[in-house]
Amino acid sequence: MATQAESSKSFFSSPSTETPIIKLEGITKRFPGVIALDNINLEIHRGKVHALLGENGAGKSTLVKILYGIYTPDGGRIYIDGRPVKIAGPMDAIRLGIVMVSQSPVIIDRLTVEENIVLGLEKLNMFAPIRRIREKINEVSKTVGVKIDPSTEVWKLSYTQKQLVEIVRGLLLGARVLLLDEAITYLPLEEKKKFYKFIRQFADEGGTVILITHKIPEAMDVADLITVLRRGRVVGTVPVKGTSIEEIRKMMFGEKSSEITYERLPLGSPSETILEINDLWVRGDFGDYAVKGANLKVRRGEVVGIAGVAGNGQKELIQAVMRLRPVEKGKIIYDNIDITNKTTHYLRLNGVGYIPDLPAKYGVSIENNILENIAIIPTFSKEIINWKHIKSLAYKLIREFEIKTPSPETPVKFLSGGNIMKVLVSRELTAATKLLVAYNPTRALDEATAIRVRKIIKSKVINENVAALIASEDLDEIFQISDTIVVMNSGKIVGVFPADKAKREEVEHLMVM
Amino acid sequence: MVIVRRVKPLPYWIVPVLALVVGLLISMIILYVMSGGVITPYDILLSIYYGFTNVGLLAKTFALLVIVGIGLLVSFKGAIWNIGGEGQFYMGVMLAAWVALFSGFAFNGFIAKTMMILMALLAGGFWALLAALPRAYLNIDEVPVTLMMNYIAYYIVNYITIGEWREKQYGYYRTVTIPESTMFQVIDGTTITLELLILMITIFILVWLMFKYTSLGLRIKVLSSNPNLLRSSGISVQLTILMALLLSGMIIGMAGAAYLGSVSHNISYPVEEKTPGYGYTGILVAWLSMLELIAVPIAAYIIGALHTAGINIQIMGVGGAAVVNVFIGSILLTYAVLITISEYKIKIIVKKR
Numbered sequence A: 001m002a003t004q005a006e007s008s009k010s011f012f013s014s015p016s017t018e019t020p021i022i023k024l025e026g027i028t029k030r031f032p033g034v035i036a037l038d039n040i041n042l043e044i045h046r047g048k049v050h051a052l053l054g055e056n057g058a059g060k061s062t063l064v065k066i067l068y069g070i071y072t073p074d075g076g077r078i079y080i081d082g083r084p085v086k087i088a089g090p091m092d093a094i095r096l097g098i099v100m101v102s103q104s105p106v107i108i109d110r111l112t113v114e115e116n117i118v119l120g121l122e123k124l125n126m127f128a129p130i131r132r133i134r135e136k137i138n139e140v141s142k143t144v145g146v147k148i149d150p151s152t153e154v155w156k157l158s159y160t161q162k163q164l165v166e167i168v169r170g171l172l173l174g175a176r177v178l179l180l181d182e183a184i185t186y187l188p189l190e191e192k193k194k195f196y197k198f199i200r201q202f203a204d205e206g207g208t209v210i211l212i213t214h215k216i217p218e219a220m221d222v223a224d225l226i227t228v229l230r231r232g233r234v235v236g237t238v239p240v241k242g243t244s245i246e247e248i249r250k251m252m253f254g255e256k257s258s259e260i261t262y263e264r265l266p267l268g269s270p271s272e273t274i275l276e277i278n279d280l281w282v283r284g285d286f287g288d289y290a291v292k293g294a295n296l297k298v299r300r301g302e303v304v305g306i307a308g309v310a311g312n313g314q315k316e317l318i319q320a321v322m323r324l325r326p327v328e329k330g331k332i333i334y335d336n337i338d339i340t341n342k343t344t345h346y347l348r349l350n351g352v353g354y355i356p357d358l359p360a361k362y363g364v365s366i367e368n369n370i371l372e373n374i375a376i377i378p379t380f381s382k383e384i385i386n387w388k389h390i391k392s393l394a395y396k397l398i399r400e401f402e403i404k405t406p407s408p409e410t411p412v413k414f415l416s417g418g419n420i421m422k423v424l425v426s427r428e429l430t431a432a433t434k435l436l437v438a439y440n441p442t443r444a445l446d447e448a449t450a451i452r453v454r455k456i457i458k459s460k461v462i463n464e465n466v467a468a469l470i471a472s473e474d475l476d477e478i479f480q481i482s483d484t485i486v487v488m489n490s491g492k493i494v495g496v497f498p499a500d501k502a503k504r505e506e507v508e509h510l511m512v513m
Numbered sequence B: 001m002v003i004v005r006r007v008k009p010l011p012y013w014i015v016p017v018l019a020l021v022v023g024l025l026i027s028m029i030i031l032y033v034m035s036g037g038v039i040t041p042y043d044i045l046l047s048i049y050y051g052f053t054n055v056g057l058l059a060k061t062f063a064l065l066v067i068v069g070i071g072l073l074v075s076f077k078g079a080i081w082n083i084g085g086e087g088q089f090y091m092g093v094m095l096a097a098w099v100a101l102f103s104g105f106a107f108n109g110f111i112a113k114t115m116m117i118l119m120a121l122l123a124g125g126f127w128a129l130l131a132a133l134p135r136a137y138l139n140i141d142e143v144p145v146t147l148m149m150n151y152i153a154y155y156i157v158n159y160i161t162i163g164e165w166r167e168k169q170y171g172y173y174r175t176v177t178i179p180e181s182t183m184f185q186v187i188d189g190t191t192i193t194l195e196l197l198i199l200m201i202t203i204f205i206l207v208w209l210m211f212k213y214t215s216l217g218l219r220i221k222v223l224s225s226n227p228n229l230l231r232s233s234g235i236s237v238q239l240t241i242l243m244a245l246l247l248s249g250m251i252i253g254m255a256g257a258a259y260l261g262s263v264s265h266n267i268s269y270p271v272e273e274k275t276p277g278y279g280y281t282g283i284l285v286a287w288l289s290m291l292e293l294i295a296v297p298i299a300a301y302i303i304g305a306l307h308t309a310g311i312n313i314q315i316m317g318v319g320g321a322a323v324v325n326v327f328i329g330s331i332l333l334t335y336a337v338l339i340t341i342s343e344y345k346i347k348i349i350v351k352k353r
Ligand SMILES: Nc1ncnc2c1ncn2[C@@H]1O[C@H](COP(=O)(O)OP(=O)(O)OP(=O)(O)O)[C@@H](O)[C@H]1O
Pocket: A031, A032, A034, A035, A036, A054, A055, A056, A057, A058, A059, A060, A061, A062, A063, A404, A405, A413, A414, A415, A416, A417, A418, A419, A444
């Protein structure tokens, strides 16, 4: 019959003839006040790295959480290997060979690496001999180039190692599909590259990867296909070969994509020194010196950007300035006052804003709502909280930074990752009336927003004579925003350049020297 | 054994409701078996019904439980587990008794009662502070410390009750009754006193205001949800912990004064047997309220009614003083188990060497 022929034809209308490993049909997901996903149709094919891109709040995380059974869709169908399935929870997903790795590791600190993996397997009544687990850990850590001893307890591992354990566990669970929701975003650049190499290899051997990232070049490097989401809808799917970064940006941001630029922002006009660091020595988490005699000056009307590979003392330096880490030796002078013995509270009351790394851990309290997350900062509230004032500030920030939220009373945990970051960044930019101290201030933000945030920081610096000390692992960011570029390596400042004279190769060389 | 957080928690009102139902069922079974079939589930339901409907009888227990429940809630909101309500309560009782009996203020009822409440506030606060300081500055777990402090408080009060303060006339193991002028004023037809009622309402409003409008209230909330944010905001985590426990102890101490002035009118030896146990029952009230201030009176009403029901069953002549505790214990236990399995999954794994 004609109708039947037609419908079956449309069913097989996908470009590839094989059955997709995952097929989504009309997937819709609503949350109170938002439609996170609106009638999503998507096919994911075996052996491919499929990147999922889109601006903050586009629905990327929601989509993979549905595939992992954390959310149940309000409508639509999921097919795995052509068969319709219901994924009611992560157990179901894992049984289907789908494993998710997110930004924050969910392994148990008190147990060893092996025990964690055994635990993951036992949940599914699967057992693997310890020998096989060790083999797999060794195999993967060799490919990725990050060493792990299977019998160490997890709390001793670095973030990178933990993420690796997550992936190994996924593989031992028999993952055919890896869902990586910004799982690699927070890794140091070098290790990121190694992970990408591994991902590529996994796909070449027949595995499937859904990769979420905000770094379009990274997606273009490693992925075969890119699907762009916007406001809960699929804008389109394109093969990486035959597309360009501009085209992807246009799909992601529409008109706004023309504003994306990595040109250096206008230089400030530095005036008096507001922050001075003299021969600073600070210990890291494990007791060794992480900062070894750093000297640094930040003037008003200037952005000082600290370039460096993660783990070279930038974090400790920033925390010492914020008085969140003890100073072993040396002096920090802020606004002509030695703050070595002052508290974070003192800085807060004296015009300092602070954007820490890992926003959800150190920058906001996700159980509390946006208003409370603003009111908690002493800059904005005395003993009695003026909610009217806080509320009008919140509305202003929501508008200016386009924070996607149903209301200012929404608990922050209901926002998308990037929008959580926007809450933090916008709050701290407001608090910084004299000095902004930041570590990776735009990570987790989409490209257009990241660039807007940099522009806002720069215009504050220029127009309001604010100073900024910004450490970032993103060299593009350092070069775009800084007036002075400082390179940090092994706890020391190994180079200081005026931004207009800094050469990228030279900075890169000093970073890894 | 390890405990893993659930990805999808259950709806949160299920736990308290289920805990009540299951806890009561367990109590019925226990009481039926223990009494050799004398206390039937029917008796229990009847006395529960009586407990719930006899508002006048319930009133004093209700009000005291509201105050203690709010006191505990203040620290629980900050994830500081004050198990020392009993100790703080009895330090309050003791200092209030001192004011009533020995301070010389008894000539004027108003001054004396005010002083009783004030001194009890200080005493409860001081007792909590003794646990708060090591918790804040040495990171010593507050649960065992506050718990042990209950026994220390009992023994101090016992010591003074049968020592210095013991009434000499008949030689009973108790203090003399507090002077008429220092007794709180009973509201006709109920068991509650005017002062207790005012105290309860005042504390409720003040704590409500604190959580709604003050930085301190917000800090205590954030202390439980993300202490790291407090640090990055420049707020002392230590001080916040200290304040949460201190306020908690102060409020509970005041309940002690109200108990002495409204209910007991003396201290009887040994207190660990004579105590109404509000410091512990209050924990259940705070939990059943799911740490929502507005729900504390509801939880206190339910628990108060069960308390009365327990006493009724006791009066029926079966079971010892422990009947009330059977109710409270079963519900609290069920609650603890339910909250654990609702938020966490428990996995047992064998460590392989
Ligand atoms: N549990 C939830 N409750 C309510 N709203 C939610 C929930 N999870 C997501 N949302 C909303 O759904 C929309 C999509 O969120 P999602 O996390 O999928 O975005 P995303 O594409 O991952 O963004 P980002 O790049 O910022 O991580 C957002 O508007 C978000 O506020």
